[in-house]
Amino acid sequence: MKDERFIETYSQGVVNIRKIIVDTETGVNYLLLSSNKTSGCGMTVLVDKDGKPIVTPIKQ
Numbered sequence: 001m002k003d004e005r006f007i008e009t010y011s012q013g014v015v016n017i018r019k020i021i022v023d024t025e026t027g028v029n030y031l032l033l034s035s036n037k038t039s040g041c042g043m044t045v046l047v048d049k050d051g052k053p054i055v056t057p058i059k060q
Contacts (some may be wrong), residue, residue, distance in 0.1 A: 009056070020046065027055040 003024060010020035017034040021043075034041035046054040 017041070022056050024058060027058045029054040029056060 005024055006021050007024055008019055009022050009029075010018075012018045015036050017032070019032040021030045021032055022028070023030070029046040030043055031046050032041060032043045048054055
């Protein structure tokens with residue numbers, strides 16, 4: 001089976017959900033937020049204090 005492209009590295013909450021998802025090809029971190037399971041969700045790139053994307057080193 002091929003490795004997963006996106007992996008969840010952090011999860012918090014049941015109704016108010018917050019997850020950090022990492023792209024295993026680029027290392028870029030994304031934040032997924034949902035206030036409840038019926039009204040949708042939002043996703044954005046996590047950035048550092050300088051506005052640059054947070055990148056997790058990827059093992060090759």
